[in-house]
Amino acid sequence: MHKRIRQNKLTLMIFITVCAVYTVIVYSGKTASSAPYLSSQAMEGEKLWQDNNCASCHQIYGLGGYLGDDLTNVISNPHKGENYVKAFLNAGSKSMPKFNFTEEEKEQIVQFLSHVDWTGYYPNVDAELGKDGWVSIKYK
Ligand code: HEC
CATH class of the missing domain: 1.10.760.10 (Cytochrome c-like domain)
Incomplete structure (x- = not known):
């Protein structure tokens, strides 16, 4: 009985740790801060x-x-x-x-x-319509 409670606590602690690490990784990742820089x-x-x-x-x-x-x-x-x-x-x-x-x-x-x-061209006159229906636009 006691052993099972200890096991459950351990499982919970591992779960919380994994969530915490995941949160840190997601919110400190490059993607959140890689928006174009405005002086x-x-x-x-x-x-x-x-x-x-x-x-x-x-x-x-x-x-x-x-x-x-x-x-x-x-x-x-x-x-x-x-x-x-x-x-x-x-x-x-x-x-x-x-x-x-x-x-x-x-x-x-x-x-x-x-x-x-x-940030780009407007209008994007050099856009090309591919055979697959995909439109490739010109980027800067
Ligand atoms: C009441 C409408 C109006 C407002 C508000 C206005 N503009 Fe204009 N703007 C025009 C018009 C109409 C032209 C074209 C004028 C012409 O050719 O005689 C023009 C032309 C221009 C041009 C030249 C564009 C080109 O390609 O030749 C620039 C640059 C410009 N405006 C910037 C601005 C900026 C920046 C602001 C805000 C601070 C602004 N305008 C506010 C009406 C406005």
Whole structure:
């Protein structure tokens, strides 16, 4: 009788230990922390993007308002790029408001858009439809 209780306790302790080790492995694993790294400048830029409702007129990966252009790849576009974006921000246009951003804020928005650009292509025009129905998209 006593022996069985001791055995049960031992089994329980082993079970708890295994669960604890498993938990540590799962929550300290690389997968949880391997999200794309956003610099602090880019994070400030993202905040400006949100606070100024850029997405009410612009899209990223096709999502957002449709008055302005999709800005996913505006930084790597050979005809546009960083200085073009900065110039646009404080100049505005007929249908885009003028913003009075400081040089630093403009740089932060550019950093945010550069990060977005680094994540992929939109639209993914070089995607290929395979015979098996699988779509291979082009990655950066
Ligand atoms: C009220 C709508 C509106 C808001 C809000 C807005 N934009 Fe625009 N934006 C536009 C329009 C419309 C254009 C195209 C203007 C044109 O060609 O005359 C444009 C153009 C641009 C361009 C040039 C895009 C290109 O590919 O040529 C950039 C960059 C840009 N906006 C960034 C921003 C950022 C960053 C914000 C937020 C801080 C923002 N816009 C907020 C309407 C808006």
